[in-house]
Amino acid sequence: MSSVEIHQMRDCPTSAQMGAIETSAMKDGVTTGAEMMRRAGRALARAALEASGAGPGDRALVLCGPGNNGGDGYVAASALREAGLDVQVSALGDPRNLRGDAALFVEEWGEAIAPLDPEALGQGPRPALMIDAVFGTGLSRPVPDVLPKAFAAIRSAPGAGPLTIVAADIPSGIQSDTGALLAPGGAEEVLAADLTIAFHAAKPGHFLEQGPALCGTLEIASIGLSQDDRTPPLTEPHEGDITRLVAPGAAEAAKWLAGWARPEPGGHKFSRGHVLVLGGGPGKGGAARMAARAALRTGAGLVTLGVPADAITENAARLDAIMLSVVETADDLGGMLEDDRLSALVLGPGLGIGERTRAMVRVSLDARRATILDADALTSFADHPEELFDRLHEDAILTPHEGEFARLFPDLGLKSRDMSKIDAARRAADRAGCVILLKGAATIVASPGGAASLHPGLYERDTRWLATAGAGDTLCGILAGLAAHAPDGRLHGAAECATSIHAEAARSFGPGLIAEDIPDRIPDLYRAHGL
Numbered sequence: 001m002s003s004v005e006i007h008q009m010r011d012c013p014t015s016a017q018m019g020a021i022e023t024s025a026m027k028d029g030v031t032t033g034a035e036m037m038r039r040a041g042r043a044l045a046r047a048a049l050e051a052s053g054a055g056p057g058d059r060a061l062v063l064c065g066p067g068n069n070g071g072d073g074y075v076a077a078s079a080l081r082e083a084g085l086d087v088q089v090s091a092l093g094d095p096r097n098l099r100g101d102a103a104l105f106v107e108e109w110g111e112a113i114a115p116l117d118p119e120a121l122g123q124g125p126r127p128a129l130m131i132d133a134v135f136g137t138g139l140s141r142p143v144p145d146v147l148p149k150a151f152a153a154i155r156s157a158p159g160a161g162p163l164t165i166v167a168a169d170i171p172s173g174i175q176s177d178t179g180a181l182l183a184p185g186g187a188e189e190v191l192a193a194d195l196t197i198a199f200h201a202a203k204p205g206h207f208l209e210q211g212p213a214l215c216g217t218l219e220i221a222s223i224g225l226s227q228d229d230r231t232p233p234l235t236e237p238h239e240g241d242i243t244r245l246v247a248p249g250a251a252e253a254a255k256w257l258a259g260w261a262r263p264e265p266g267g268h269k270f271s272r273g274h275v276l277v278l279g280g281g282p283g284k285g286g287a288a289r290m291a292a293r294a295a296l297r298t299g300a301g302l303v304t305l306g307v308p309a310d311a312i313t314e315n316a317a318r319l320d321a322i323m324l325s326v327v328e329t330a331d332d333l334g335g336m337l338e339d340d341r342l343s344a345l346v347l348g349p350g351l352g353i354g355e356r357t358r359a360m361v362r363v364s365l366d367a368r369r370a371t372i373l374d375a376d377a378l379t380s381f382a383d384h385p386e387e388l389f390d391r392l393h394e395d396a397i398l399t400p401h402e403g404e405f406a407r408l409f410p411d412l413g414l415k416s417r418d419m420s421k422i423d424a425a426r427r428a429a430d431r432a433g434c435v436i437l438l439k440g441a442a443t444i445v446a447s448p449g450g451a452a453s454l455h456p457g458l459y460e461r462d463t464r465w466l467a468t469a470g471a472g473d474t475l476c477g478i479l480a481g482l483a484a485h486a487p488d489g490r491l492h493g494a495a496e497c498a499t500s501i502h503a504e505a506a507r508s509f510g511p512g513l514i515a516e517d518i519p520d521r522i523p524d525l526y527r528a529h530g531l
């Protein structure tokens with residue numbers, strides 16, 4: 001079995017869920033608030049020393065806020081002092097107003113605490129490291145102007161050597177549930193950290209919207225309540241409203257992948273499923289061909305491309321193992337679907353926008369196969385999304401990018417939503433009555449009823465090379481290849497697995513990736529996972 005692992009599920013808690021996890025751990029006597037804060041602050045100090053290379057005699061600045069995030073900062077300040085650094089603390093708000101555990105650590109710090117004054121901070125000398133412990137999961141409104149001003153002043157203060165900024169839990173200004181930056185315009189650059197130490201678990205805001213741009217490197221520190229030390233997970237897989245973080249790294253990875261992709265012993269090609277990809281007219285076939293190739297590579301036993309008669313010659317010249325059929329109209333498609341061995345359908349890549357596509361989508365959905373709707377199949381319903389929603393069912397899945405998503409769900413699109421991308425996908429899944437795979441650097445899979453998972457194509461799983469024409473078409477194909485033999489009602493899991501395969505295939509290619517490369521990386525990936 002490979003040491004490279006493809007799939008892991010962990011909770012990605014909202015700020016309310018994080019509060020509940022902490023409260024329940026304290027109630028059960030697993031830990032105390034002070035113990036968690038001590039661990040958090042010490043982890044911060046350790047990481048900051050390592051990242052900055054600072055040592056005894058170097059200057060450190062700790063910015064502390066008015067809540068428990070500030071409490072972490074006071075612990076870190078004491079720990080840095082213990083390590084021999086010359087530490088200065090600057091606070092937003094009056095530290096005498098701090099209550100509970102944070103107040104305890106203010107007392108333990110016991111030295112001067114300066115107010116957060118940009119002018120004074122700008123006089124330097126610039127520190128070697130700075131800890132941002134102003135706001136964490138409790139940020140509830142835009143940060144006061146003084147905060148970005150103080151960051152800007154510190155950055156440009158006179159001093160030798162570089163400044164390393166380490167954020168406690170999440171960079172101050174990033175809303176931890178949504179990733180939105182709640183700060184005046186232009187604050188993005190000054191508030192960015194070099195390293196973020198998230199406590200207990202990564203939060204949605206580390207992956208969404210402006211979050212990734214401000215976090216720098218992301219590391220997770222245990223504070224004594226995690227699954228791997230003392231408490232069991234508080235949630236069941238796919239419980240409503242819990243977001244699961246699906247990322248490479250877990251030991252069950254190969255087993256999980258094998259469950260979806262490995263052929264049954266003694267099986268035949270039909271037992272591995274038959275995928276039908278519908279394509280458009282002449283000169284428009286590339287997207288559907290890439291989806292078809294990805295489906296075959298992923299593990300469908302047979303793949304057929306259905307195209308209008310005038311596109312047959314072009315496609316025949318390009319295809320061998322993939323079969324070709326004339327599908328001119330929705331009636332032709334209905335005829336093909338009388339063969340109930342056709343187990344998964346892909347409609348969208350290169351299909352064309354308009355009535356032909358709408359009619360094909362209707363026939364496909366009425367046939368109740370695993371049906372993947374993407375690209376043109378979604379955009380064809382932009383004017384009347386209800387017509388699509390009325391027909392969708394639990395064996396269908398929509399795979400929009402943000403633009404297509406906004407066309408179908410205008411009130412939930414990036415520009416108009418007042419909730420996280422995760423909640424927007426959940427809301428959309430409820431409205432549509434099927435699984436939604438909302439693509440992006442962080443891809444969300446959401447099911448009706450609240451189950452949601454987030455696949456982070458960020459940080460150590462960076463998938464930036466996937467932002468290339470046709471990559472989405474190959475994701476549809478991979479999903480079809482899995483869905484073709486997925487047990488009923490398992491499309492959420494198939495979508496998670498497809499997203500992981502797609503991302504890992506792309507990552508294994510790396511720089512210069514084009515969409516055609518993706519399907520052909522899958523065999524190596526499978527082999528590496530012991531399939």
Ligand SMILES: NC(=O)C1=CN([C@@H]2O[C@H](COP(=O)(O)OP(=O)(O)OC[C@H]3O[C@@H](n4cnc5c(N)ncnc54)[C@H](OP(=O)(O)O)[C@@H]3O)[C@@H](O)[C@H]2O)[C@@H](O)CC1
Pocket residue numbers: 022033036037040065066067068069070071072134135136137138139140141142143144168169170199223
């Ligand atoms: N036991 C635990 O819970 C542990 C928690 N831990 C740490 O605590 C963090 C969560 O702590 P938290 O809940 O106290 O929230 P935090 O982010 O410090 O901010 C809240 C304060 O800021 C204020 N405020 C908010 N927005 C504002 C604005 N725009 N402008 C001005 N003020 C604003 C807000 O005021 P209010 O909204 O109540 O008026 C309140 O005073 C978490 O991220 C982790 O680092 C760890 O130590 C492990 C143990």
Ligand SMILES: [K+]
Pocket residue numbers: 069132133134135136167168169170171172
């Ligand atoms: K912070």
